[in-house]
Amino acid sequence: MSKFVEVSKVSAIPDQSAICVEVEDKRVALFNFDGQFYAIEDTCPHRGGPLSEGSINGEEVRCPWHGAQFNIKSGDVTSPPSPTGVTKYNVRVSGDAIEIEV
Numbered sequence: 001m002s003k004f005v006e007v008s009k010v011s012a013i014p015d016q017s018a019i020c021v022e023v024e025d026k027r028v029a030l031f032n033f034d035g036q037f038y039a040i041e042d043t044c045p046h047r048g049g050p051l052s053e054g055s056i057n058g059e060e061v062r063c064p065w066h067g068a069q070f071n072i073k074s075g076d077v078t079s080p081p082s083p084t085g086v087t088k089y090n091v092r093v094s095g096d097a098i099e100i101e102v
């Protein structure tokens with residue numbers, strides 16, 4: 001059964017940036033995009049690059065290792081070399097707490 005787990009505070013993630021959080025053995029990239037929060041799997045399917053350390057351009061994040069791009073809202077891959085997208089997680093904000101559904 002899924003549940004929401006607190007992973008960060010709103011104040012910890014400035015707009016247009018991301019952090020990596022670990023929740024239930026998963027590494028998750030948590031983005032602030034125009035004041036809304038989005039969470040996708042942190043590990044790039046190509047060779048394992050950390051998407052939370054990638055550059056953000058609009059709704060996309062670019063993997064820091066070989067440049068694959070992903071939509072931060074959906075996890076879909078939008079540019080190679082990653083063969084697939086990444087898992088997207090539901091996010092909710094409760095007061096100053098950011099929670100992810102796992």
Ligand code: FES
Pocket residue numbers: 044045046047048049063064065066067068080081082
């Ligand atoms: S590890 Fe992400 S593009 Fe290669």
